[in-house]
Amino acid sequence: MSERGRAARIVSYVVLGVFGAVVAVAGALVQDGWFPGGLLLALAGCAGLFYGGTKLTGTRVGAVVPAGVWLVTVMFLSSTRPEGDFLFANSISPYAYLLGGSMAGVISATLSGPGLLGPPGARRPGAG
Incomplete structure (x- = not known):
């Protein structure tokens, strides 16, 4: 993997971690305030972030980082x-x-597949 791709992956993990904290705080405030709609909204935000992290990075770590935070x-x-x-x-x-x-x-960590940044070590089509 190139140095540029490695840096992009690290930056994406940091951003996903920050989003994990934001989704946790927002979900904590919403989930009981507008029950049951708030709970469903909070869970949809969690699932979207975790699965989106997997699809962005193409690795399981893309879901594990925001889920852990x-x-x-x-x-x-x-x-x-x-x-x-x-x-x-x-x-x-x-x-x-x-x-x-x-x-x-x-669930999101087990559904990893090729993502926007591609799996580690793989070349994307059309890349030089």
């Missing part, structure tokens, strides 16, 4: 603070969001 962010948001504040309510919606988002990450 998403999971860490959601776990951080679900912990209570010394002041007694927490972001997730005590209902079924946060559990469905955590389980559904985790399942979306695992």
Whole structure:
């Protein structure tokens, strides 16, 4: 793989990680506020990001990076603070969001295939 392709892949992983954190925070705010539509919207955002990462990079890491950052962010948001504040309510919606988002990450990681950046080491058609 060329140095330019390697740099593009690393940048895409960093951007996907940032998007994973953003989707986690947005989903945490929406999933219980507009139940059940908010939960479905949050899960669709997770699935779209994770599968999109797989299709962008053409590797499983493209789904694992945003899913891992998403999971860490959601776990951080679900912990209570010394002041007694927490972001997730005590209902079924946060559990469905955590389980559904985790399942979306695992499913997306197993559905890897050729993507926009191509599989590692492969040449794209029309490339010099």
